[in-house]
Amino acid sequence: MSTVMSTxxxxxxxxxxxxxxxxxxxxxIPPGSFVNLGxxxxxxxxxxxxxxxxxxxxxxxxxxxxxxxARGDEIDPDLVNAGKIPVTELPGASYFHHADSxxxxxxxxxxxxxxxxxxxxxxxDLANWHTGDPGDIPAVxxxxxxxIGAKQVFVMMTLFTKDGTxxxxxxxxxxxxxxxxxxxxxxxxxxxxxxxxxxxxxxTYGTSVAELAxxxxxxxxxxxxxxxxxxxIVSHVHPAADHADHL
Amino acid sequence: MSTVMSTxxxxxxxxxxxxxxxxxxxxxIPPGSFVNLGxxxxxxxxxxxxxxxxxxxxxxxxxxxxxxxARGDEIDPDLVNAGKIPVTELPGASYFHHADSxxxxxxxxxxxxxxxxxxxxxxxDLANWHTGDPGDIPAVxxxxxxxIGAKQVFVMMTLFTKDGTxxxxxxxxxxxxxxxxxxxxxxxxxxxxxxxxxxxxxxTYGTSVAELAxxxxxxxxxxxxxxxxxxxIVSHVHPAADHADHL
Amino acid sequence: xxxxxxxxxxxVAGIADGSTVLIxxxxxxGMPVRLIDAxxxxxxxxxxxxxxxxxxxxxxxxxxxxxxRVRKIICSFPRQSDSWVFDGLYRAGxxxxxxxxxxxxxxxxxxxxxxIGAFYCPTGVGTPLxxxxxxxxxxxxxxxxxxxxxxDVALIGAHVxxxxxxxxxRKTARNFGPVMATAAALTIAQVHHVVETGALDPEAVVxxxxxxxxxxxxxxxxxxx
Amino acid sequence: xxxxxxxxxxxVAGIADGSTVLIxxxxxxGMPVRLIDAxxxxxxxxxxxxxxxxxxxxxxxxxxxxxxRVRKIICSFPRQSDSWVFDGLYRAGxxxxxxxxxxxxxxxxxxxxxxIGAFYCPTGVGTPLxxxxxxxxxxxxxxxxxxxxxxDVALIGAHVxxxxxxxxxRKTARNFGPVMATAAALTIAQVHHVVETGALDPEAVVxxxxxxxxxxxxxxxxxxx
Numbered sequence: 056m057s058t059v060m061s062t063x064x065x066x067x068x069x070x071x072x073x074x075x076x077x078x079x080x081x082x083x084i085p086p087g088s089f090v091n092l093g094x095x096x097x098x099x100x101x102x103x104x105x106x107x108x109x110x111x112x113x114x115x116x117x118x119x120x121x122x123x124x125a126r127g128d129e130i131d132p133d134l135v136n137a138g139k140i141p142v143t144e145l146p147g148a149s150y151f152h153h154a155d156s157x158x159x160x161x162x163x164x165x166x167x168x169x170x171x172x173x174x175x176x177x178x179x180d181l182a183n184w185h186t187g188d189p190g191d192i193p194a195v196x197x198x199x200x201x202x203i204g205a206k207q208v209f210v211m212m213t214l215f216t217k218d219g220t221x222x223x224x225x226x227x228x229x230x231x232x233x234x235x236x237x238x239x240x241x242x243x244x245x246x247x248x249x250x251x252x253x254x255x256x257x258x259t260y261g262t263s264v265a266e267l268a269x270x271x272x273x274x275x276x277x278x279x280x281x282x283x284x285x286x287x288i289v290s291h292v293h294p295a296a297d298h299a300d301h302l
Numbered sequence: 303m304s305t306v307m308s309t310x311x312x313x314x315x316x317x318x319x320x321x322x323x324x325x326x327x328x329x330x331i332p333p334g335s336f337v338n339l340g341x342x343x344x345x346x347x348x349x350x351x352x353x354x355x356x357x358x359x360x361x362x363x364x365x366x367x368x369x370x371x372a373r374g375d376e377i378d379p380d381l382v383n384a385g386k387i388p389v390t391e392l393p394g395a396s397y398f399h400h401a402d403s404x405x406x407x408x409x410x411x412x413x414x415x416x417x418x419x420x421x422x423x424x425x426x427d428l429a430n431w432h433t434g435d436p437g438d439i440p441a442v443x444x445x446x447x448x449x450i451g452a453k454q455v456f457v458m459m460t461l462f463t464k465d466g467t468x469x470x471x472x473x474x475x476x477x478x479x480x481x482x483x484x485x486x487x488x489x490x491x492x493x494x495x496x497x498x499x500x501x502x503x504x505x506t507y508g509t510s511v512a513e514l515a516x517x518x519x520x521x522x523x524x525x526x527x528x529x530x531x532x533x534x535i536v537s538h539v540h541p542a543a544d545h546a547d548h549l
Numbered sequence: 550x551x552x553x554x555x556x557x558x559x560x561v562a563g564i565a566d567g568s569t570v571l572i573x574x575x576x577x578x579g580m581p582v583r584l585i586d587a588x589x590x591x592x593x594x595x596x597x598x599x600x601x602x603x604x605x606x607x608x609x610x611x612x613x614x615x616x617x618r619v620r621k622i623i624c625s626f627p628r629q630s631d632s633w634v635f636d637g638l639y640r641a642g643x644x645x646x647x648x649x650x651x652x653x654x655x656x657x658x659x660x661x662x663x664x665i666g667a668f669y670c671p672t673g674v675g676t677p678l679x680x681x682x683x684x685x686x687x688x689x690x691x692x693x694x695x696x697x698x699x700x701d702v703a704l705i706g707a708h709v710x711x712x713x714x715x716x717x718x719r720k721t722a723r724n725f726g727p728v729m730a731t732a733a734a735l736t737i738a739q740v741h742h743v744v745e746t747g748a749l750d751p752e753a754v755v756x757x758x759x760x761x762x763x764x765x766x767x768x769x770x771x772x773x774x
Numbered sequence: 775x776x777x778x779x780x781x782x783x784x785x786v787a788g789i790a791d792g793s794t795v796l797i798x799x800x801x802x803x804g805m806p807v808r809l810i811d812a813x814x815x816x817x818x819x820x821x822x823x824x825x826x827x828x829x830x831x832x833x834x835x836x837x838x839x840x841x842x843r844v845r846k847i848i849c850s851f852p853r854q855s856d857s858w859v860f861d862g863l864y865r866a867g868x869x870x871x872x873x874x875x876x877x878x879x880x881x882x883x884x885x886x887x888x889x890i891g892a893f894y895c896p897t898g899v900g901t902p903l904x905x906x907x908x909x910x911x912x913x914x915x916x917x918x919x920x921x922x923x924x925x926d927v928a929l930i931g932a933h934v935x936x937x938x939x940x941x942x943x944r945k946t947a948r949n950f951g952p953v954m955a956t957a958a959a960l961t962i963a964q965v966h967h968v969v970e971t972g973a974l975d976p977e978a979v980v981x982x983x984x985x986x987x988x989x990x991x992x993x994x995x996x997x998x999x
Contacts, residue, residue: 087550089759109550111713111758115876116800116946119757120713132802133933133947139801146747147713149754150945152952152980153800153826154884157877161664161897162731164759185902192864193873194853199898200877204664234900334775336984356775358938358983362651363575363721366982367938379577380708380722386576393972394938396979397720399727399755400575400601401659404652408672408889409956411984432677439639440648441628446673447652451889481675656888663881666910666917669891685891687921692891696912717977752942753978 062256062264062277069261070243078103079258080169080209080241084110088166091115091201094138096211097169111147113165115197117156120148137197157197160204168205170198172212172237174227177273179237179249181210182229195232202233214242214267221271223247223254247275309503309511309524316508317490325350326505327416327456327488331357335413338362338448341385343458344416358394360412362444364403367395384444404444407451415452417445419459419484421474424520426484426496428457429476442479449480461489461514468518470494470501494522551714551761553743555769557587560737564593564702571658571698571729572600572610573705576629579722581706581739584765585609588704594618599658599698601651601725603627603635614638623698625651650678653695655728661697662731662760670695700733707756710740710766711749714758723755730760742768776939776986778968780994782812785962789818789927796883796923796954797825797835798930801854804947806931806964809990810834813929819843824883824923826876826950828852828860839863848923850876873903878920880953886922887956887985895920925958932981935965935991936974939983948980955985967993 071079073096081103084090091113092098101123104110112121114136121136122143130141151159159165172183184198185191202208215221223240240247245267246258254275256264264277318326320343328350331337338360339345348370351357359368361383368383369390377388398406406412419430431445432438449455459469470487487494492514493505503511504525511524554560561584564570570588574580589612596619603624604611611634613619622644627635638644649657650672660668669692673679683694705726708719716738718726730736738756743766779785786809789795795813799805814837821844828849829836836859838844847869852860863869874882875897885893894917898904908919930951933944941963943951955961963981968991 113759114946116803116949118946119759120751131945133804134945135801135803136946139803144751144945147711147715147749147758148751149715149757150751150943150948151757152943152948153876153880153950154953157880158659158663158731159757159759161877161881161895162662163664164662164731180900192853192861193871194851195873195875195903196851197876199875199901199903203896203899204877231901360984361721363578363724365721366984367976378720380579381720382576382578383721386578391720391976394936394940394974394983395976396940396974396982397718397723397976398982399718399723400651400655400725401728404655405884405888405956406982406984408652408656408670409887410889411887411956427675439628439636440646441626442648442650442678443626444651446650446676446678450671450674451652478676656890660893664896665881666894666896666912666915668885668893671889671891687891690891719977750978752944752980753975755977 061279062258064259064263065261066263071260073099076211076241076243079246080211083209083239084108084167086110089113089119089164091160091165091168091205093168093170093201095171097171098138100169113159114142115156115160115200117151117153118148120145157200160197160200163204163206165205167207167209168201169209169211170201172210172222173229174222174224175210175237175240175249176224176227177249177254179235180227181208181232181237182227184232185230187230198232202236207238208236209239209241210237211241214244223271223273225272248278308526309505311506311510312508313510318507320346323458323488323490326493327458330456330486331355331414333357336360336366336411338407338412338415338452340415340417340448342418344418345385347416360406361389362403362407362447364398364400365395367392404447407444407447410451410453412452414454414456415448416456416458417448419457419469420476421469421471422457422484422487423471423474424496424501426482427474428455428479428484429474431479432477434477445479449483454485455483456486456488457484458488461491470518470520472519495525551758551764553712553764553766555766557583557765557770558590560584560763560765561587561591564588564591566593567595568593568701569597569599569699571700571703571733572598573703573724573726573729575601575721575724576605579706579718579724579726580609581704582609583767583770584704584737584739585613589613589616589618595620597621597623599623599700601625601654602629603632605629605631607634611635614644619644621645621647623647623649623654625649625654648678654698655725657695657698658728658732661699662728665697667694667696669693698732700729701735703729703733703736705729705736705738707738707740709742709744709749710738710761710764711744712746714761714764715749715754716740716756716761717749717753718755727756730756735762736760737763737765739765739767742766776983776989778937778989778991780991782808782990782995783815785809785988785990786812786816789813789816791818792820793818793926794822794824794924796925796928796958797823798928798949798951798954800826800946800949801830804931804943804949804951805834806929807834808992808995809929809962809964810838814838814841814843820845822846822848824848824879824925826850826879827854828857830854830856832859836860839869844869846870846872848872848874848879850874850879875903880950882920882923883953883957886924887953890922892919892921894918923957925954926960928954928958928961930954930961930963932963932965934967934969934974935963935986935989936969937971939986939989940974940979941965941981941986942974942978943980952981955981960987961985962988962990964990964992967991
């Protein structure tokens with residue numbers, strides 16, 4: 056069921072804004088998925104899911120069927136998300152305790168989680184919990200559980216730091232959150248798929264694959280290109296096809 | 303808080319009947335205990351618990367607050383005990399799934415469980431699940447979980463087989479259910495406490511400690527007697543004292 | 550996403566030969582009888598069945614065994630007065646038995662559902678059921694290393710489901726259902742009836758919809774009383 | 775047997791110096807504030823506290839830390855914008871921190887309550903939080919060996935309790951409460967109110983009474999709004 060796609064280079068526009076990036080991630084979440092959206096930028100993906108998507112949101116503090124942020128009278132101190140922000144409950148919601156919630160995550164039942172990151176390596180290693188600065192108090196929360204638990208881990212980040220240092224790297228220099236766990240990387244400049252065959256670029260925004268290749272220390276290839284090492288066509292399964300019935 | 307008791311020899315009467323044995327066990331269950339009664343003879347202990355005892359019965363198929371056997375219209379195929387017998391629900395009951403139910407058992411939260419046995423060893427090893435006969439289909443159910451899980455394991459059995467072979471033995475010859483897990487043994491002829499100091503007899507029925515000692519291969523001593531090996535007074539804590547607050 | 554079926558045969562479609570099938574129920578309480586009957590008609594064979602008991606009488610799991618579809622059974626209590634079908638197959642050497650203490654059976658499935666690789670369990674230490682297993686002393690107590698039991702399919706009986714797949718159970722018919730639902734790649738639940746999404750109390754949902762792939766609505770099945 | 779208290783100070787009586795205290799709550803949701811305040815008055819010191827966060831603002835857990843009663847904290851997320859009390863103590867070297875991934879924290883307490891000796895967990899493999907820990911490859915995947923966290927005391931917040939000690943929670947305030955209740959030798963729950971035994975639906979009880987030793991009925995506490 057795999058479809059070989061070609062990379063789309065959007066050269067007639069600038070990089071993606073935060074909202075556009077969130078919309079792009081939302082587009083790639085298969086209808087009916089069970090999804091955990093990390094704190095910060097990933098949370099905004101929810102605003103771009105179509106109402107009929109059937110996507111069910113999980114929050115690791117013990118809920119499936121989480122609704123949008125609570126406003127005004129909806130605010131209930133007993134109903135918060137993982138970022139401790141008051142949220143709402145949708146029809147079909149359920150509550151469970153922390154051990155059950157993380158069993159759900161660790162057991163591989165979530166289809167997708169979307170996380171922010173300091174760095175992602177070419178093998179899909181993720182660093183997003185600690186700068187490693189000795190002056191920083193370390194805090195991990197549920198980041199490591201999400202990284203290793205979801206069937207697919209999508210990362211959202213800018214591709215470069217403000218001073219131009221790439222955040223997609225051969226090897227993470229920040230302390231790791233999880234090994235080889237990221238399958239897709241959504242950035243302001245490009246979307247990357249990460250797999251056993253390496254890093255492929257499926258879309259670019261305001262830049263080209265060639266330009267990206269020159270700015271990164273990681274070998275990136277357009278989708279559908281021939282992997283010179285292995286001689287195989289690099290192909291990408293459309294997200295919806297990942298979600299076929301179990302049998 | 304330990305009280306040195308003397309052994310009571312009931313020589314003016316015969317061995318205990320099944321009902322009397324059950325009543326004896328019921329007497330020794332501290333008020334307010336959480337208790338699991340095994341299938342068969344142990345189940346009858348429930349009939350002898352005073353209504354104000356506050357004892358809460360657990361059944362391993364997922365319930366606390368189990369009531370007496372269901373009769374007539376009370377029979378509900380969704381409400382059975384571990385022996386698949388229809389039972390009833392008492393006020394304050396709760397239901398939980400099998401993993402939670404056995405977590406409760408394994409985690410040491412039950413105060414007492416009462417089991418039947420083929421054999422008990424002088425160290426408190428229990429054999430109650432399999433005769434070891436190659437023609438017998440083995441079946442263990444929750445016996446091993448109960449044996450190692452409850453704070454105290456009481457066993458009810460006849461002291462001798464029909465052909466006069468002792469069932470309290472130096473070493474079990476039947477396949478084991480659990481090691482050093484039985485703390486009290488209630489039989490038709492005597493009640494035994496089993497602990498690090500060995501086997502002591504606290505009560506006899508229709509026989510004497512001396513006569514028992516002559517019929518068993520296990521060294522048994524009356525309660526309050528001096529342990530010749532260790533030079534210590536063998537003492538018994540009254541059941542109710544076992545149940546002091548945690549702090 | 551959960552699909553609601555009104556035809557038992559459609560509900561069990563696609564179960565492959567050689568599958569490991571987790572079957573809920575404790576005795577008859579929570580036993581997914583209609584799904585088992587459909588599985589017999591469906592024809593999958595060479596199955597490994599995980600269930601607390603090994604069938605009662607001549608129906609349900611016993612009928613599946615009698616039809617010769619089960620290569621191996623993993624259970625805690627196969628010896629019941631009316632387990633004659635299993636009894637005959639076992640004595641004839643026609644079925645393999647892995648006997649597991651009941652709590653370890655539940656915990657091994659929980660581990661599969663919870664992503665635990667293995668766990669040290671105090672149950673069965675020093676008994677024949679721990680023979681050949683790795684042990685370790687932790688804080689002075691001996692434990693046996695136990696591995697997850699993962700199902701390809703779980704067939705469970707619940708009380709009510711909603712359209713999204715959330716389930717509630719009834720009394721001790723809950724038993725293995727919630728654990729098995731987490732431990733299988735494909736979970737199929739038979740329920741007495743299906744309600745609209747939002748009709749179940751979110752605080753009282755026992756199996757969240759994420760664990761349920763297919764629901765058979767018994768109230769809509771022809772011939773169901 | 776569960777005892778119902780109306781005086782917070784009586785509810786926490788007897789907690790010993792050096793205890794490991796499990797404290798429920800995720801942020802303020804489910805935080806047993808009245809019990810923590812009483813623990814501060816009670817005076818137990820040299821405590822090890824296990825809680826998801828390391829205190830917010832200047833009240834509750836933060837006040838316990840500020841009072842110098844906590845030797846060590848085991849938590850997943852001590853770095854919040856209003857965790858200045860912990861921050862100061864940590865930077866001054868006055869408190870020890872054991873950082874544990876949130877799910878591993880919950881599972882280690884579950885293991886303590888469930889009699890599991892240790893478990894192989896995939897979380898944190900290859901990261902600094904697994905350094906020095908035993909690992910094992912099972913079915914091609916690497917796991918870290920994790921040990922139980924047992925409490926001497928658990929302080930939790932629930933919604934309603936009955937006189938026997940059964941508890942229900944409300945929405946995401948459930949979080950760590952049910953797990954901690956199973957993992958401590960002495961569990962003390964504060965509830966908004968206590969109902970007569972039999973008033974809670976047995977199907978919806980989340981923490982069965984066996985796990986609850988003492989209940990503080992907030993509705994009967996003076997000065998509780």
